[in-house]
Amino acid sequence: MTHALPAALDAELSSLLGADGWRTDAAARRAHGEDDSRQWALPDAVAVPRDPGQVVAIVRACRAHRVPLVARGAGTGTAAAAVPFAGGVVVSFARMDRILDIRPGDRCAVVEPGVLNGDLQQALQPHGLFWPPDPSSAERCTIGGNLACNAGGPRAVKYGATRDNVLGLVAVTGAGELIRCGGPWTKDATGYDLTHLIVGSEGTLALVVEATLRLAPRPQAQAGLRMFYRDAAAAAAAVSRLMRQPQVPAMLEFMDASAIALLRRNGTEVPEAGAMLLVEADGDHETLPYALQALADAAAGEGLLSLDVAADGAARDRLWAARRALSPALRSIAPGKINEDVVVPVSRIPDLVAAMEALSAESALPIVVFGHAGNGNLHVNIMYRPDDAGENARAHAALPRLFECVLALEGTLSGEHGIGVAKRDWMARAFDAPTLAAMRAVKSALDPDGILNPGKVLPPL
Template sequence: MDALLERLRAGLPAEALITDPDVTASYAHDMASFCDAGTPAAVVLPHSVEEVQHVMRTATALRVPVVPQGARTGLSGAANASDGCIVLSLVKMDRILEISPVDRIAVVEPGVVNATLSRAVGELGLYYPPDPSSWEMCTIGGNIGTASGGLCCVKYGVTAEYVLGLEVVLADGRLLNTGRRTAKGVAGYDLTRLFVGSEGSLGIVVKAVLALRPRPPQQLALAAEFPSAAAACDAVCRIMERGHTPSLLELMDRTTVRAVNAMASMGLPESTEALLLCAFDTPDPAADLAAVGELCKASGATEVVPADDVAESELLLQARRSALPALETVKSATMIDDVCVPRSRLGAMIEGTAAIAEKFGLTIGVCAHAGDGNTHPVVCFDHTDPDESRRARASFDEIMALGLELGGTITGEHGVGVLKKEWLARELGEVGLELQRGIKSAFDPLGLLNPGKLF
């Protein structure tokens, strides 16, 4: 320990190195339940690429594991510390280095908060689409590490589609540049995409070149009430089948709607079994909403209410963003699943989740990026009750099994981390797992980067 701290201090300003155990303990884990976390030897908050390189050279020389972190808003334990590790928190590297309206790119450090970037580019008439529900807190580096999605994915896609290039510090301290600043580029293997979603297991992202879009018109939304989740999912299928491209298509079940009302007094209709939110940012959103409203009625919607203006639309959007925090107030703890299925199987996924909730005697609220088939079943439980905790974990596993059975994936945007390691192996299969481990070994032969995550 003394040798480690001495070497770290030699290349870091005093304020960048934290060793107080009461403080380092606060960096030990992210927001996931049921994920083990170790005790870090030290926390480093670098301000520069050179300081990150110094940390990695020190770690390699002394064979000390390093756990990269963003804002620790993750939900899979991917940022959890391991015993004796260096926690490398990138939150102080938070500069927007460049915004180019001509090239439609932004160059940022990893600690830039998603909402901060979105507002900065918005002032120049540009748009950075990926918008996780935690966008006011989560960082771009964390978004890249977990390949985050968000509410607008149905039209604009996920983080991976906006990362053009990266600057990455490798395990041995070398600096790697991947990708490009250009609109096109196919030179060599796509190492940029390889790092997106790698959860800090291949290298430390210290700079990112991000694609931007022109800012779209402000969106208008509608809310449609349904007597069942199956009816709401039928509406989703009709909307997509008819070729509509909403900027948002989200679903909340009855449990979620009631939780949002209880927490934020939103005035959402508690009589509904499923509430579908749809928005368009097209030149004539009212016409698009009218067409979608008819499709919702054809699927059995009991009420379709278009927002009168942008302010009312934003209120609906805020209700959806409040869904996960609201469900966290139902019991003392939650497990938030992240199973994505083909859109055509969305109804089966939600009905199957309801059956799992009944089987285990638990409250499980479901909110979903319905346009993507990406469901977030939230298992609410009392963490002080051992039996209820056991049932919560068992239900979580059955939900993931259901997702795979329906042709889906165990994670659409939250990542694997510690929480889903066993399930990743089941999804990838033996050959896929072997090749992924080989890639990990090529980039990190000593296994120092975020050990114990993914596989």
């Protein structure tokens, strides 16, 4: 459903942005109406600004006419946060894609939101630096999108997610005001921390037009371990031991028994086991062997079946091949997938896995669990055939059971995908009324007319 734009707004933004920056044709609107959630809705127009001044003008014009605005990067999100369900204007940052400054001495980079994560990593290589967030879509997702949903990835266990790696922002609020928060420093006790408030807000508080990112030194060397355990409880106990000792793993990934069985059925050479952990250490050439030994010692214990070491690049590639093969292998089970990125305390991982095994049996559907064990951030994949009415109904009935389980285990709804609309209605279960009221007050302060990404994140009153 679309809504006719006010003629005055159409004329104003057409004059401001030109024919290539103000698109109302059907093709452009359709191309900017969906993301990887597989949901879609047509916007009334697409604005493609070139600079922060144009973003300010777009927001002010839309506010004057009470027209909704939805910010968009590359559309790789899975929670429908970039889908313009209320129509209005999609603001694409495709032309604001410049790396403005790389400051090795300050270990930071200043970028526009349309820069691709992968392009930034390439630009940082000659400086011996990298930006830690590494979502699976890193080659095609934008920094702005990473900021919107607080993207993570396997490296988050050591280096943190996006919010931990942003030093400052320039953003345009829903009132059309350009605000600056944070900067090229790592310590700050000056006023409210608006930077980290805006990161993860999914475009509901402000439109980011510039970000100062914290960079990390690129490690000289990496090595990996692969461990198989009798069951998920033994693997979770090993995760706790790994995270208690001083050597923080660079990556720590978990696969449950169903994931291992899936790999075996698809030709990957892994033994039968109840759970698997993949661990990576990084550092310099001199200290890496000691770090690897410390991780191996922590991994050893009750329930360990076997442990493999991969010290060189080729061996590491073979070790991680199973993890890379897992997502494509899921399609061999069924064409439909509900993938939720829930988080539970590390000690409750066995409870979550056991609950998902029971839910799988009860719903007569395959459920595969794997993910970032060091953070307790697991991807629960409910597999089904969309063209089978019974499976479709059972899969979508299983989803609230998953969320109920996660909240009962003192967990949270999303570790890196965000809320969007996919999990919006569960926010009232995840937070009490006073906490949600505080969130709504923040939203009202920064977006007084509610034009920024309406209907996302916060449930309706």
